Amino acid sequence: MRRRSFLKAAAATGLAASAGAFLTTRRAAVAQPSEVLAAFPDKFVxxxxxxxxxxxxxxxxxxxxxxxWDTFSHSFGKVANGDTGDVACDHYNRYAEDVDLMAKAGMNAYRFSVAWPRVQPTGTGPANAEGLDFYDRLTDALLAKGIAPWPCLYHWDLPQALQDRGGWTNRDIAGWFTDYAQLVAARIGDRAKHWTMLNEPSVxxxxxxxxxxxxxxxxGKGNYFKAIHHQNLAQGMALKALRAAGGAKGWQLGTVLSLQPVWPVGGLDANYAASLMWDAVWNRACLDPLLRGEYPELLRDGFAPLVKAGDLEAIRQPIxxxxxxxxxxxxxxxxPAGLFGTGYGSPxxxxxxxxxxxxxxxxxxxxxxxxxxxxxxxxPVYVMENGAAYPEQTGPKGFVQDNDRISYLRRHILAGHQALEEGVDLRGWFVWSLLDNFEWxxxxxxxxxxxxxxxxxLERRPKASYHWYADVIRKKGVPTSA
Structure with missing residues (x-):
C-alpha cells in the first residue's frame, strides 16, 4: 500500500497512532552471523x-x-546564549586530529561541506586560492587515511555579500552557485569523486x-517559494555543469534532502489535510521537481509566478x-498561525x-x-544524516556514556536494514554528527x-557512541548485544 493511501486509511481507523502499523519486522526470520543482528553488504559505506x-x-x-550565519549569530537574541560559530570546533586548524579519529573508528567516508565564503568571499568572481587550499589539505588528509571525501557544496552559509543582493530570493543566484560549484570541483575533483549539491534546501x-x-x-510564504525554487534551479544547473565536466573523472553526483514522513496528529481525519500540506512543503517541494519534474499539486499556485519556461527541465537532472x-x-x-496553516502536535x-x-x-x-x-x-540512497541530541554529562574519568544515542542509532540502523531487506537500494550511512558542534x-x-x-x-573526547559505531563498522552490521 502506498504511504498516502495508507495514511488516509490510518486517519480513518486510528491506526496512525501506532508508529509500527506501517511496517512489520522480519529480522527474527533472517539468519545472521552470531555476533551481528543485522549484517550489511561488504561495500556498504x-x-x-x-x-x-x-x-x-x-x-x-x-x-x-x-x-x-556570521551576521545572524552576532545579532542579539538570534542564537541561544549568544553563541556564534567564530571558533566552533576549530576544525580549520584541527582537521588532521579529526580525520585521525574517523580513521580509528574505521569510517570509510566523510561528508563535509565547503564554505562558499571561504572560496568566494563576495560570492562571485575568481576563487580565493587560500580558501581552497584548506579543502585541498583536508581532501589529502582523508585519502591518506583511506577515507573517501564527500564534499557538499552548500550547507546554509551563504556569503553575506550575496544576501545583500537578495540571496536565494534572487533568481540570479542559480548562476552564481553554478560558477562556485565549478570552481570547487576544478580544484579537488581530481580526488573527490562523490559530490552533493545542497543540504536540506526545504529546511x-x-x-x-x-x-x-x-x-x-x-x-513569509513568498520568500519560502522563492528560496525553494531558486535552490532547486541552482541544484539542477550545477548538476548539469558538473556532469559535463566530470564524465571522464568518474564523479558520482547527487544532493541531500531532509525527508521526514508527516502524519496527522492522533490519526484524526480533521488533521489529515494539514499532514498532506506540510508533507508538500517539507518533502515534496524539493523531491518531486528533482525526480518527477513537477511541483506538488498543493503548492503549484505558489510556485507558478516563479517558474519560467525550461525551469522544470533544468531542475530534473539525472543523479x-x-x-x-x-x-x-x-x-x-x-x-491558522502556521506558515501554511499547519502546526506540530504530539506524537x-x-x-x-x-x-x-x-x-x-x-x-x-x-x-x-x-x-x-x-x-x-x-x-541509490545514502542516509547522510541520522543522529540525536540528548542531555549529557562527562563522567569522572572524562568519558560520556551516551546510552540514549547508542539506542537511537542502533534502532535506526536496524530499521534501515529492514528497508534493505525490502529491496531498497540503500548503500551507506552517515551519522550526524562527528563532533559536538554549533547547532544553529x-x-x-x-x-x-x-x-x-x-x-x-577544544579537546576531543570520543563518547561511548563513537566506540559503539566503530564496532558496527568493524563487524559490518549491528552487534547482537545492545
Missing part, C-alpha cells in the same frame, strides 16, 4: 557528516568573507526564509544517488523524545526509504556528536 559553519571556526582566516527555505528562526532571518537526512516523523494538525502517546523534543520513531526511516522504492523508482539557533547547548568537544580547551 560507513561515515559521519558535518557542516562548515558548524565546525570550522576561523571565520576570518585565509581571506574568508562573512556569511549569513533552509522554511526556517531561514519563511519562519525567520535561521539565517538569513527572512519571513547517481540521493542523500536523505532523517531524524523523526512530523505530526501535524491545523494551525502517539508513549513515544520517547530526544533532547530536542523530537519523537524517536525509527520505523519512519524505513517508511521513507520504502516509499522512495515504490513511488520514485528506487534511486540552539548554539552549543545541543550535542549531536559521537565525539565530545570541550568548549574551553
Amino acid at each position: 560507513w561515515g559521519a557528516s558535518t557542516s562548515s559553519y558548524q565546525i570550522e571556526g576561523a571565520v576570518t582566516a585565509g581571506g574568508r568573507g562573512p556569511s549569513v 533552509h527555505a522554511i526556517f531561514g526564509h519563511g519562519l525567520g528562526g535561521h539565517a538569513p532571518g527572512m519571513t 547517481d544517488f540521493l542523500g536523505i537526512n532523517y531524524y523523526s516523523r512530523m505530526h501535524q494538525q491545523p494551525d 502517539p502517546e508513549g513515544t520517547p523524545t530526544t533532547g530536542m523534543g523530537w519523537p524517536v520513531e525509527p520505523d519512519g526511516i524505513a517508511e521513507i526509504l520504502i516509499e522512495l522504492k515504490q513511488e520514485y523508482g528506487n534511486p 539557533a540552539e548554539g552549543y547547548q545541543r550535542r549531536f556528536g559521537l565525539i565530545e568537544v570541550d568548549r574551553q580547551t
Whole structure:
C-alpha cells in the first residue's frame, strides 16, 4: 500500500497512532552471523557528516568573507546564549586530529561541506586560492587515511555579500552557485569523486526564509517559494555543469534532502489535510521537481509566478544517488498561525523524545526509504544524516556514556536494514554528527556528536557512541548485544 493511501486509511481507523502499523519486522526470520543482528553488504559505506559553519571556526582566516550565519549569530537574541560559530570546533586548524579519529573508528567516508565564503568571499568572481587550499589539505588528509571525501557544496552559509543582493530570493543566484560549484570541483575533483549539491534546501527555505528562526532571518510564504525554487534551479544547473565536466573523472553526483514522513496528529481525519500540506512543503517541494519534474499539486499556485519556461527541465537532472537526512516523523494538525496553516502536535502517546523534543520513531526511516522504492523508482540512497541530541554529562574519568544515542542509532540502523531487506537500494550511512558542534539557533547547548568537544580547551573526547559505531563498522552490521 502506498504511504498516502495508507495514511488516509490510518486517519480513518486510528491506526496512525501506532508508529509500527506501517511496517512489520522480519529480522527474527533472517539468519545472521552470531555476533551481528543485522549484517550489511561488504561495500556498504560507513561515515559521519558535518557542516562548515558548524565546525570550522576561523571565520576570518585565509581571506574568508562573512556569511549569513556570521551576521545572524552576532545579532542579539538570534542564537541561544549568544553563541556564534567564530571558533566552533576549530576544525580549520584541527582537521588532521579529526580525520585521525574517523580513521580509528574505521569510517570509510566523510561528508563535509565547503564554505562558499571561504572560496568566494563576495560570492562571485575568481576563487580565493587560500580558501581552497584548506579543502585541498583536508581532501589529502582523508585519502591518506583511506577515507573517501564527500564534499557538499552548500550547507546554509551563504556569503553575506550575496544576501545583500537578495540571496536565494534572487533568481540570479542559480548562476552564481553554478560558477562556485565549478570552481570547487576544478580544484579537488581530481580526488573527490562523490559530490552533493545542497543540504536540506526545504529546511533552509522554511526556517531561514519563511519562519525567520535561521539565517538569513527572512519571513513569509513568498520568500519560502522563492528560496525553494531558486535552490532547486541552482541544484539542477550545477548538476548539469558538473556532469559535463566530470564524465571522464568518474564523479558520482547527487544532493541531500531532509525527508521526514508527516502524519496527522492522533490519526484524526480533521488533521489529515494539514499532514498532506506540510508533507508538500517539507518533502515534496524539493523531491518531486528533482525526480518527477513537477511541483506538488498543493503548492503549484505558489510556485507558478516563479517558474519560467525550461525551469522544470533544468531542475530534473539525472543523479547517481540521493542523500536523505532523517531524524523523526512530523505530526501535524491545523494551525491558522502556521506558515501554511499547519502546526506540530504530539506524537502517539508513549513515544520517547530526544533532547530536542523530537519523537524517536525509527520505523519512519524505513517508511521513507520504502516509499522512495515504490513511488520514485528506487534511486541509490545514502542516509547522510541520522543522529540525536540528548542531555549529557562527562563522567569522572572524562568519558560520556551516551546510552540514549547508542539506542537511537542502533534502532535506526536496524530499521534501515529492514528497508534493505525490502529491496531498497540503500548503500551507506552517515551519522550526524562527528563532533559536538554549533547547532544553529540552539548554539552549543545541543550535542549531536559521537565525539565530545570541550568548549574551553577544544579537546576531543570520543563518547561511548563513537566506540559503539566503530564496532558496527568493524563487524559490518549491528552487534547482537545492545
